[in-house]
Amino acid sequence: MRSNDHEFLSQVLDKVEDLPEGLGERLLKLVEETPEGLEAIEQRSDAIRKLIEEHSRD
Amino acid sequence: MTERVHRLTMRSFRGVPDTMEVDFGEGQSLAVYGDNGTGKSTIADALEWYFTGGIELLSHEGRQHAIKNLGPAGGGETAVELVTSGELGGKAVYPDERGAEAFGVASRETFLLRGRTLADFINKTKTEKWKALAELLGLDAVELLRQDLQRARSDIKKQVKAAEERIEAAARAIGAGDGKVSEDSVLQSLQQICRGLGVDVPDSLERVAYPAWIAGIAGGGESTSVPKLEALTAAVAGLGPVEVDLDPIRGWNDLVSSEGTKDLARLTLFKDADALLASSPAPDRCPLCSQAVDGKKLSSHVREVLGGLLEASREMERIGEDARSCLDTLGAASETRRAIVAQAKALRIELPRIPSVAAALDARGPIELAPLEALASEIERWDRAVREEVAKSAPAQGGTRQSQLGLLAALLEQIRVWRAAQKDLVQAKKAYDLADRIYDAYLDRQKEQLEQMLKSISQSVAELYSALHPGEELGGITVEPWTAKGLELAVDFHGSRQRPPHGVLSESHLNSLAIALFLAMAQTFNQKLRFLVLDDVINSFDLEHRGQLAELLAEKFDDWQLIVLTHDRQFFEHLTRRAPGWKRLEITSWSYDEGPRTTKYSSPGILAEASERLAEGDVNGAATKARRALEELLQEVCEALRAELPFRRGTRNDQREIGELLKGIRRGVKEHAKGMLEGLEPLLKNLEADVQASLNVEAHASRGRAASSEIEAALRRIEELDRMWSCPDCGTRVWHKGSPESSRCKCGKSLFPPKPPS
Numbered sequence: 089m090r091s092n093d094h095e096f097l098s099q100v101l102d103k104v105e106d107l108p109e110g111l112g113e114r115l116l117k118l119v120e121e122t123p124e125g126l127e128a129i130e131q132r133s134d135a136i137r138k139l140i141e142e143h144s145r146d
Numbered sequence: 147m148t149e150r151v152h153r154l155t156m157r158s159f160r161g162v163p164d165t166m167e168v169d170f171g172e173g174q175s176l177a178v179y180g181d182n183g184t185g186k187s188t189i190a191d192a193l194e195w196y197f198t199g200g201i202e203l204l205s206h207e208g209r210q211h212a213i214k215n216l217g218p219a220g221g222g223e224t225a226v227e228l229v230t231s232g233e234l235g236g237k238a239v240y241p242d243e244r245g246a247e248a249f250g251v252a253s254r255e256t257f258l259l260r261g262r263t264l265a266d267f268i269n270k271t272k273t274e275k276w277k278a279l280a281e282l283l284g285l286d287a288v289e290l291l292r293q294d295l296q297r298a299r300s301d302i303k304k305q306v307k308a309a310e311e312r313i314e315a316a317a318r319a320i321g322a323g324d325g326k327v328s329e330d331s332v333l334q335s336l337q338q339i340c341r342g343l344g345v346d347v348p349d350s351l352e353r354v355a356y357p358a359w360i361a362g363i364a365g366g367g368e369s370t371s372v373p374k375l376e377a378l379t380a381a382v383a384g385l386g387p388v389e390v391d392l393d394p395i396r397g398w399n400d401l402v403s404s405e406g407t408k409d410l411a412r413l414t415l416f417k418d419a420d421a422l423l424a425s426s427p428a429p430d431r432c433p434l435c436s437q438a439v440d441g442k443k444l445s446s447h448v449r450e451v452l453g454g455l456l457e458a459s460r461e462m463e464r465i466g467e468d469a470r471s472c473l474d475t476l477g478a479a480s481e482t483r484r485a486i487v488a489q490a491k492a493l494r495i496e497l498p499r500i501p502s503v504a505a506a507l508d509a510r511g512p513i514e515l516a517p518l519e520a521l522a523s524e525i526e527r528w529d530r531a532v533r534e535e536v537a538k539s540a541p542a543q544g545g546t547r548q549s550q551l552g553l554l555a556a557l558l559e560q561i562r563v564w565r566a567a568q569k570d571l572v573q574a575k576k577a578y579d580l581a582d583r584i585y586d587a588y589l590d591r592q593k594e595q596l597e598q599m600l601k602s603i604s605q606s607v608a609e610l611y612s613a614l615h616p617g618e619e620l621g622g623i624t625v626e627p628w629t630a631k632g633l634e635l636a637v638d639f640h641g642s643r644q645r646p647p648h649g650v651l652s653e654s655h656l657n658s659l660a661i662a663l664f665l666a667m668a669q670t671f672n673q674k675l676r677f678l679v680l681d682d683v684i685n686s687f688d689l690e691h692r693g694q695l696a697e698l699l700a701e702k703f704d705d706w707q708l709i710v711l712t713h714d715r716q717f718f719e720h721l722t723r724r725a726p727g728w729k730r731l732e733i734t735s736w737s738y739d740e741g742p743r744t745t746k747y748s749s750p751g752i753l754a755e756a757s758e759r760l761a762e763g764d765v766n767g768a769a770t771k772a773r774r775a776l777e778e779l780l781q782e783v784c785e786a787l788r789a790e791l792p793f794r795r796g797t798r799n800d801q802r803e804i805g806e807l808l809k810g811i812r813r814g815v816k817e818h819a820k821g822m823l824e825g826l827e828p829l830l831k832n833l834e835a836d837v838q839a840s841l842n843v844e845a846h847a848s849r850g851r852a853a854s855s856e857i858e859a860a861l862r863r864i865e866e867l868d869r870m871w872s873c874p875d876c877g878t879r880v881w882h883k884g885s886p887e888s889s890r891c892k893c894g895k896s897l898f899p900p901k902p903p904s
Contacts, residue, residue, distance in 0.1 A: 099591060100591045104583055111580075133293075133298045134301075137301050140302065141302065144577040
């Protein structure tokens, strides 16, 4: 079970202004579902990038 | 809920051959006194092993087997059992097969400080301190997420840059030499061409993308086909300068030639090894070569190497991306020109050939730079030559309507590319802005959290240090960040800032600082563990500072459970005087056969074990235990009767022969209860005979084993002697303590001297 990074990100997202709707939940879900293995974490940045791109489209 | 230790039981563990139990009541603090080598640190070892799965002292290769007691009785199960006030209690058995989740609390919280590693935290390098603190506070996962957010942001920034480059190239092709065009200027050029051709003049650039508009133009012209010469001219005109920086390729070549990168071939092997170790309990043998290994150490090593390899792999990916982009630029330039060569050939115009890019990224070796440098120069020369060549064949100004339509088609294509790239840029910038805001907020929060933590620790360290050294001029003690990934201790010393403080503090002052830091960290961060173990931490302290530490522990940590182990009698007495509520445990000696001995006599317990051995048919075992029980009992009686025995220094008091102890008892009884000596003498004589015969295991080897009945008789006589000194009603001992009143048992029914057995 992940704890520190998930809790920390949650605190951070609360402070980001104009965060697109739904992005916060999806980022938190992504972090929560990333298994605590180095291989999975390696690919996490790509998944984060795709989420941000998706939520910044018009 | 915070937890305290209630009971610790060690079996066949380290210096304990059989069983040793330490009772902490309802989680009371405990002061343990014992000379060096008496086994007091076994208590700290047991707690360390139970909570972390290892003992740092034994962490070097080949020492882990010493967790098991290596004495004669060490054949049984090696185990540590813990009863706590919460859920952390349980049993750990050697070899330890508990998974990493069993050690989560101990990896985050502070509970053990040893004299031999006291200054470690202070002596650690800045980055090691950061690592230690990061582990302690669980910052690793937070830091990994920051790296992922940073990488995502950086990837989006690359997309912004790529879109900007595409816009610039398209703008040059549209006709702006400086690469700067606007929607208005492009529309005006387009409208001018359309008016000249007499086709529908578009009122916006949006309109020219409509198929109906394109069809309208086609219908209004003489031919829908694009004249090839005009298209070729437009294509050549659209060629921009190829500015290729080959530095990323040079960086790549340096990287793939370095020693560290060669190890990357083992990345898959280490990933597989990590997965294998994570999915099975810690093995005691290497899964590949079957050599005996410490499973936890192996897992930790594999993870450490894997972490390094992944970091190197990311570095390679980052530099590789720049190098690949460089190759792509050159490749695209070459392909564009090769397409123009083919286009010209169809018009029977022979243009010089241009080579393609054969190089590709390969982690196994560097890329040859010379062909790439030659190609970049060749493209520059080719562009100049082809412009001249095509200009000779270009249609004259004010050519046919068909050629003008060709120019229009080429312009429309460049406008389409230019507008698509602009759209991409808007999206990429928007995404980058969002990624940047999230990343900045993350960094701010991380910084804020670290500052809060360091401020909190610094304040506690300063207060605790000041309590240990009242009135000493050392101010401004802080734990400070050192670059992005380091921590350092700093102090003010006579007006100057000292970081680290090693230059101005003595060893004992540094040790005080380490104790203060340890206590501050526990106070600040422990959420689960409410006990602390301090094992011989005062070696470099003088008498005054030992007193200060005792006072600090007794007063400022009275709401903690402290387990303080020391070989310093004065410190032990000082501490237990300051903290009368603490439990005391004195370890008097240690022997290979028996392990640590405490001041608490336990002959009844050992007698019970002897009877159990006898019932199991283990005659020699029963004889050994019976002899041990007799020694224990005779020592207790000698001490209680204040029997005169020859002076001996140190732990040798615990190693007296039974004959010597019997003499002591006779002297003690003669002095305090002369009348009972005659009645007691037959029993003592029989016991002397037992010691020479049935309880003498060495004699069993040479003269044959004793009969069970003989051992049983000896056991009964020892029990008889034991019972003699206890009240039959309340079971408490009856000793001579001066006045008759004080020489009674607890219930008052039995008086000293007791009656000898009849």
